[in-house]
Amino acid sequence: MDIERRTLLGLAATGAALGLAGGVSAQTIADGGTAGPADPTEIIRLWPDGAPGGEGVTVVGTVTERSTDPAFHDRFARYTTDPILTVFRPERPNGTALLLIPGGGYAWAVLDKEGYDVARVFAATGTTCFVLRYRLPDDGWAAHSDAPLQDAQRAMRLIRHRAADFGVDPAKVGLLGASAGGHLGGLASARTDATYTAVDAADAVSFRPDFSLLMYPVATMRDPHAHAGSRRLLLGPSPTEAQLAAYSLEEMDWKGAAPVWLVHAMDDRSVPVENTLQLLARLKADEVGAEAHLFQEGSHGFGIRLIQGRPAAVWPDLARAWAARAGFAL
Numbered sequence: 001m002d003i004e005r006r007t008l009l010g011l012a013a014t015g016a017a018l019g020l021a022g023g024v025s026a027q028t029i030a031d032g033g034t035a036g037p038a039d040p041t042e043i044i045r046l047w048p049d050g051a052p053g054g055e056g057v058t059v060v061g062t063v064t065e066r067s068t069d070p071a072f073h074d075r076f077a078r079y080t081t082d083p084i085l086t087v088f089r090p091e092r093p094n095g096t097a098l099l100l101i102p103g104g105g106y107a108w109a110v111l112d113k114e115g116y117d118v119a120r121v122f123a124a125t126g127t128t129c130f131v132l133r134y135r136l137p138d139d140g141w142a143a144h145s146d147a148p149l150q151d152a153q154r155a156m157r158l159i160r161h162r163a164a165d166f167g168v169d170p171a172k173v174g175l176l177g178a179s180a181g182g183h184l185g186g187l188a189s190a191r192t193d194a195t196y197t198a199v200d201a202a203d204a205v206s207f208r209p210d211f212s213l214l215m216y217p218v219a220t221m222r223d224p225h226a227h228a229g230s231r232r233l234l235l236g237p238s239p240t241e242a243q244l245a246a247y248s249l250e251e252m253d254w255k256g257a258a259p260v261w262l263v264h265a266m267d268d269r270s271v272p273v274e275n276t277l278q279l280l281a282r283l284k285a286d287e288v289g290a291e292a293h294l295f296q297e298g299s300h301g302f303g304i305r306l307i308q309g310r311p312a313a314v315w316p317d318l319a320r321a322w323a324a325r326a327g328f329a330l
Contacts, residue, residue, distance in 0.1 A: 037072075037073075037116075037120070039086070039116065040086055040087055040088055040089070042086070042087040042089065043084045043085065043086055043087065044084065044085040044087065044130075044158060044162075045082060045083075045084055046083040046084065046085065046151055046154045046155060046158065047082075047083065047154065047199070048199070048200070049199070050082075051081065051082070051083060051135060051141070051147075051150070051151070052142070052143065052150060052196050052197070052199075053141045053142025053143050053147065054081065054140075054141060054142075055142065056140045056141075056142065057081060057139055057140040057141060058140060059078075059079035059081065059139045059140065060079055060081070061077065061078070061079050061080050061081050061082065062077070062078050062079055063075050063076070063077050063078075063111070064076055064078070072112070072117075072305060073111075073112045073116070074110075074112050074113060075110070075111045075112050076104060076108040076109060076110045076111060077108055077109045077111055077133050078107070078108040078136070079136070079139055080109070080133055080134060080135050080136065080139075081135070081139075083132070083133055083134050083135055083151045083154075083155075084132075084133050085099075085130040085131065085132055085133075085155055085158070085159075086115075086116070086119075086130070086131040086133070087128070087129075087130055087166075088116075088119040088120065088123040088128070088129040088130070088131070089123070089128055089166065090123045090124070090125075090126045090127060090128060091126075092126050093126055093127075093128050093166065093167035093168065094125070094126030094127060094329035094330075095167065095168060095169040095172055095329060096126070096127045096128070096168065096169070096172045096173075096174065096323075096328050096329050096330060097127070097128045097129075097130065097159050097163070097166065097168040097172065097173045097174070098119075098122055098127050098128070098129045098130070098173075098174050098175065098176055098213075098330070099130050099132060099152070099155055099156060099159060099173070099174070099175040099176070099209070100114070100115050100118055100119055100129055100130065100131045100132065100175070100176050100177075100181075101132050101134070101152060101175060101176070101177040101178070101181035101182075101184050101185050101188075102114035102115040102131070102132075102178060102179075102181045103177075103178045103179025103180045103181040103182065103218075103301065104179070104180055104181070105179070105180050105218075105227065105229045105230045105233065106136055106137055106138070106148070106180045106229070106230045106233040106234050107136065107138075107229065107233055108136070109132075109133055109134060109136075109181070110301075111131065111133065113301065113303040113304075113305065113306070114178035114179070114181060114215070114301070114303050115131040115132075116131055117303055117304045117305055118176065118178075118303060118304055118316075119131050121304055121316050122176075122316070122330055125320070125329075125330065126329060127329070127330050128166045128167065128168050130155065130159055132151060132152065132155050134148045134151040134152065134155075134184070135147045135148060135150075135151055136148065136233070137233055137234050138233045138234075143195065143196070145234050145235060145243075145247065146195045148184050149184060149187050149188060149191070149195050150195045150196045152175075152184055152185070152187070152188040152207075153188060153194065153195055153196070153207035154196065154202075154203075154207070156173060156175070156188065156206070156207045156208070156209060157202045157203055157205050157206070157207050158202050159173050160173050160202075160205045160206065161201065161202035161204075161205050162202075170205070171210060172210055172327075172328050172329075173209060173210055174209050174210055174211040174212060174213065174258075174323070174328060175188060175189070175209040175211075175212050175213070176212075176213040176214075176215070177212070177213070177214050177215070177217065178214075178215040178216065178217075178301070178303065179215070179216055179217065179218055179227075179270075179271060179300070179301055180218045180227070180230045182214040182215055182216065182217025182218060182219070183217055183218040183219060183230065183234075183247075183249065185209075185212055185213075185214055185217070186212070186214060186217055186219065186249040186252075186279070187247070187249070188207070188208070188209065188212075189208065189209055189212045189254075189257050189258065189260065190249065190252045190253065190254050190257055191252070192208070192256075194207065208257070208258065209258055210258050210328070211258050211259050211260070211261070211323060211326060211328055212257075212258060212259070212260045212261070213260075213261045213263075213319055214260060214261070214262050214263075214276075214279075215262075215263050215264075215303075215315075216263065216264045216265065216268055216271050216275075216276070216300055216301070216302075217249070217262070217264075217271070217275060217276065217279065218230045218271050218275060219248065219249040219250055219275035219276065219278060219279040220248045220249070220250055220251075220274075220275055220278055220279075221234075221235065221239065221243070221244045221247050221248045222244055222248055225272045225274040225275055225278070227270060227271050227275075234247060235247060249279050249282070250278040250279045250281065250282040251282070252282070253286065254282060254283055254286040254288045255286045255287070255288075257283075257286070257288050258288075258289075259288065259289035259290065259291075259326050260283055260288060260289070260290045260291075261290070261291050261292075261293075261319055261322050261323070262276050262279070262280060262290065262291070262292040262293070263276075263292070263293045263294075263295070263312070263315050263318070263319075264276040264292070264293075264294055264295070265294075265295045265296075265297060265298030265299055265300070265302065265312060266294055266295065266296050266297070267296070267297050267298065267299055268298070268299060268300045269299070269300065270299075270300035270301070271300055273294060276292060276294070277292075280292050289326070291322050293315065293318055295310075295311055295312040296311070297310065297311070297312070298310060298311075298312040304316075316330075
């Protein structure tokens with residue numbers, strides 16, 4: 001409990017120092033007592049006057065620690081009402097920014113495995129990383145299915161708007177989404193419609209990424225390859241044909257989207273590899289630059305720590321090589 005309390009107090013203090021009204025909203029924490037690496041203390045609140053469409057929201061944010069190993073954290077955030085970006089500043093910025101969108105089946109967001117752990121890897125080579133703690137679609141938000149996308153679009157705009165503050169080129173802002181976060185990242189990459197009314201000057205810049213890294217993404221909403229939990233929480237128990245089409249990444253119009261890099265394990269039983277294969281076919285058809293890496297083993301949600309010592313552990317280097325060919329340093 002002490003570790004998380006110190007972290008949140010640090011975040012709140014940093015928020016005040018940055019002029020972020022109200023710092024960070026209180027969270028209910030369940031902590032397994034692990035140590036783990038220290039969290040950054042720099043945060044950015046997405047919505048200075050509160051997230052849009054929250055009139056019917058009654059949930060209270062929680063962060064739960066699942067790890068019992070003092071060497072690492074394994075936290076997940078639920079019922080987020082005050083979305084934030086946690087900033088990982090490298091010692092020597094290389095000019096590229098990366099918005100990280102963790103997965104969690106749209107039931108929660110896994111902060112460490114697909115957020116902080118991955119951010120540390122890319123920040124170590126100069127990329128300025130921002131981990132998104134986003135709202136969830138089933139928590140009573142007026143935008144429902146688009147509430148997470150509102151946060152992703154707003155996050156991209158804030159990073160670009162403040163690029164000079166971070167030593168970032170505003171034309172080199174990418175995203176990395178994993179699992180359901182990969183679905184959200186795909187929506188943010190493909191869709192061209194703003195999902196919220198502008199609130200300040202930051203909303204004058206583009207919300208679409210300059211490149212996208214999608215890890216074992218939830219892509220399709222259709223059986224037999226859909227991740228049923230993500231679909232239910234995003235679209236409800238009985239989605240319409242129109243909803244299935246609108247939120248299946250492989251059925252969206254990707255023309256004009258930025259390049260996409262994909263990675264998936266063939267033995268993924270939670271989100272079948274067909275999600276990536278179908279999306280890759282759509283990207284090719286729409287003439288979007290794309291590269292995919294499929295590994296024989298790795299299961300689902302491997303992130304960084306869970307893949308060590310196995311062939312898929314090379315994925316950050318593969319992503320860096322691809323990005324470098326496209327003109328982005330990772």
